[in-house]
Amino acid sequence: MDVDADTVRRIARLARLRVTEEEVAALQGELSGILDWIEQLDEVDTSVVEPLTRVIPMTLKKRADKVTDGEIEEQILANAPAQEDAMFAVPKVVE
Amino acid sequence: MTELTHLTLAEARDRLKRKDVSATELTKAFLDAIARGNDALNAYVLPTPEHALKQAGESDARLAKGQDRALEGLPLGIKDLYCTKGVRTTACSNVLGDFTPTYESTVTQNLWDAGAIMLGKLNNDEFAMGSSNETSRFGPVTNPWRRKGSNVGLVPGGSSGGSSAAVAADLCLAATATDTGGSIRQPAAITGTVGIKPTYGRCSRWGIVAFASSLDQAGPITKTVRDAAIMLRHMASTDPKDSTSVEFIVPDYEAAIGRSIKGLKVGVPKEYRMDGMPAEIEELWQKGVSWLKDAGASVQEVSLPHTKYALPAYYIVAPAEASSNLARYDGVRYGEREPGGDLIGTYEATRGAGFGAEVRRRVLIGTYVLSAGYYDAYYIKAQKVRSLIKRDFDEAFEKVDVLLTPTTPGPAFGIGEVSGDPVQMYLNDIFTVTVNMAGLPGISVPAGLSSEATPLGLQLIGKPFDEETLFRVGAVIEAAAGRFTPPQAWWAPVGTRRR
Known part of the structure; x- marks a missing residue:
């Protein structure tokens, strides 16, 4: 699997992660290496296997809908980097 | 006279109850050991001496009144992945800045409710992603063990490297840790300590910084198997705040120590005999087999055919879940914010500056395998392989009661020796990761020394919620192998001699 520079940039954008051009080059190699290694899973026939959804049989617990x-x-708000009028403050989103 | 810090958790508990030592004396002995030794080891990222002495005073008052609880006055170290109310918690990531939780994790609350004392927060790989504790924002931890005739700094394993180093160096009686792919058992194995990852659902995950939610479990790292049994009993609970926490009663695990293993059926999975496995690992494994046979167990070979696929499947599932869990670090509600113009620019700058290289790599892999068009080929495929891995174990446990394997493919390596290639680093978890994928309990028990005179461990894997068998069999290995402590306390400047 060859991950090209555009793919690295696209994934980084999806992940909301700023990467420098130098990092893009390094990540291309690293991500390709990891994906190549993962590809050995193709050897396993999973055509009649259900994906695992829980390791221990359990049903999701429910509780009363009470506050x-x-x-x-x-x-x-104690750990907020910025706050105003008891709200989290962020850069302007709507002009 | 034995130094107080050399005591096991069980010995310290008994001496406190006999009143021949006070909680304050014991705590001061550890605070002194941390003050002398932590510069060299970097096991603690935040010692909390005032907090510890306050708790010790309260414990002494209770002990005087005969109102002592199960862990009264016992000083512990806490992995920095556990949220501690009013005490900085960072998961050893820059992105969390000086985050100071306004709540306490369920596991640590259970420990404080049982009377335990917190000495401080322990180092770990950033967001628990690593096998060497080299990805922490606070720098690497050094293993208290050294190769024979060498001063080269070795890694203490990861991600719970602060926990394993602190326990091995007597900087706490026991420590909390977490295990997503081997992060309790691998560091325990290469520091000569005991580490257990319980069955998924046994400990609450509430208040523990999330890495991969379907794999993460809390557990202890301790000096002995008995100590691990004591710790786990008081860490485990049923918690309404974690919907995956189970409603089973927590047994008295300590009662399992010393019970006979006569007639117990032990399985040795043949697929764990990997190509190129070092001879000393194979020998250690055979020693384990002999010890268990000598104690009356029967040993048979079993097959877990999908073993080799566990690690690549893990490196889809874990990064996928991590990329989702780590989406919360956006510089809005907590942590360090890096301004970046508009809101999206701020997210990107905050996350770009706050996450280290390994975390970035995993977030990107996770985002890639979950992205449109790839989800079925990667994530669903991996979860199907996971079903097969679980089925392998289910079938093996129809024939045997417990499995015996090595914990790691080798002993502690040098700091910086393996960090160049991510896949090489991932191979450290080859024997431990299957257990997380199937949700099973696994314990690592010290079993011998390598040719470099550094520790090696054996792993026992149990049926779901059968931690008692792991403690019972682990105690047999411990009794046969003996305990392993670093020959010299080189990290403490006054050159104190141990034992």
């Missing part, structure tokens, strides 16, 4: 928590605005 058990809240009124912790200060705690939620």
